[in-house]
Amino acid sequence: MTDATGHVLSIHLLRAQRTTPQPVDEAKALLGRGLEGDVHGKKRSGDHRQVLILDAATIRHLGLRPGELREQITVEFPPLEQLAAGTRIRIGAVTFEVSGPCEPCTHIGEVLGKDDRVAFQQALVGRRGQLARVVAVDGDGTIRVGDAVAAVSMAASAD
Secondary structure, three states, X not given: OOOOEEEEEEEEEOOOOOOOOEEEXXXXXXXXXXXXXXXXXXXXXOOXXXXXXXEHHHHHHHOOOOOOOOOOEEEEOHHHHHOOOOOEEEEOOEEEEEEEEOOOOHHHHHHOOOOOHHHHHHHHOOOOOEEXXXXXXXXXXXXXXXXXXXXXXXXXXXX
């Protein structure tokens, strides 16, 4: 398990499809569903795309702002992209299980008005963040900007 820790830089909720994600100071996680008030929070527990967590290094590298890649949680947590599916990470009062990397699509380049959507898609390969499921909540399950981020259990490697 990594000893690295980080923190939540921003939280964004997508209230409806084809809209701009809205920044919030806090969000309530729903066990097995995602974040309350986010369109992905309506997903069933088996859905791997409940929450998208993104390390801020990606948005800095691309000259973007938090939320522009349609992530719900932007973190300062460099090991994020290297975490294997099944790894559990703790963010504030919530434990997430990593489902796997978010594969970039050309649609994100279209949303951001990029001239070359394919080149933008390629720039995101391996950097679009991790999809995750809400697997445990403490208290009311609220995540706040500034909350700590840490890996709490690593997935078994497939040697």
